[in-house]
């Protein structure tokens with residue numbers, strides 16, 4: 458059987474030239490990251506626009522011409538602008554990337570494509586599901602990282618943060634919120650998917666927390682964005698971080714019927730000896746002042762606004778972690794830059810559109 462040849466992708470970046478090989482059908486971004494290059498990205502799924510590049514020569518295919526990231530990055534298709542996460546090579550190519558692209562120095566192996574099977578799928582609320590994927594080979598990943606999951610028969614990948622973290626793990630845990638018309642969530646919620654096989658790419662993401670980071674933690678999450686925060690809370694609790702540093706977590710959902718992980722959050726509060734506060738913000742349900750469940754405070758409002766009111770004049774030496782829908786994350790970033798006057802290096806985020 459004839460196999461299609463690998464394409465050679467030459468990158469021209471602010472830090473010089475580099476190159477990698479790309480197999481047919483693999484996004485340029487994934488191939489470059491898997492070969493240890495620091496190509497720019499945030500969502501890895503076509504929504505943010507941060508992986509922009511310009512094809513100077515060669516033939517490419519755009520997997521998702523309507524990707525919101527193309528609009529966000531104001532790409533000029535007639536000039537050869539592309540999203541690296543949505544572009545496949547049909548020949549050798551030269552691509553200009555307006556960023557520094559160098560060899561990655563992470564202590565972890567680079568991300569790569571992996572096979573997995575769904576080992577467990579369990580409803581947490583009417584539209585939120587806990588799923589566990591069994592990996593064909595173990596993977597090491599940090600608290601706060603994510604993977605792009607590609608189920609069979611569903612076009613495109615979806616990014617999900619892991620609820621767990623650790624070295625050489627055989628299982629990944631996620632929380633998935635059903636989205637009306639969402640191809641993956643319709644596939645997941647519409648049948649018994651236990652035992653189904655899928656492909657994933659990862660681990661990805663730089664919104665990670667490490668025990669060596671001696672700062673307070675501020676976490677603001679919307680909906681299933683709480684997944685990565687649960688991994689960070691677990692790691693920080695186990696490392697004894699809240700014995701000397703403070704944590705403030707804000708978790709936004711629409712109503713109390715949409716809450717999940719309440720017992721786990723309450724347990725983290727109880728273990729932190731007064732140094733961890735968790736607030737659940739209900740955007741579509743009024744809440745009386747001072748209401749709490751097992752030490753988890755309830756408040757009414759959009760999560761970044763609840764966080765702003767609660768944190769006013771209390772920003773100290775902290776790192777902020779943000780995860781959730783793009784409008785929520787953008788609103789929180791604006792608030793942290795303008796009101797809290799945090800520098801961008803203190804803000805780490807994942808946007809899931």
Ligand code: FES
Pocket residue numbers: 497498499500501502503504505506507508509526540541542543
């Ligand atoms: Fe490609 Fe976000 S990383 S659009």
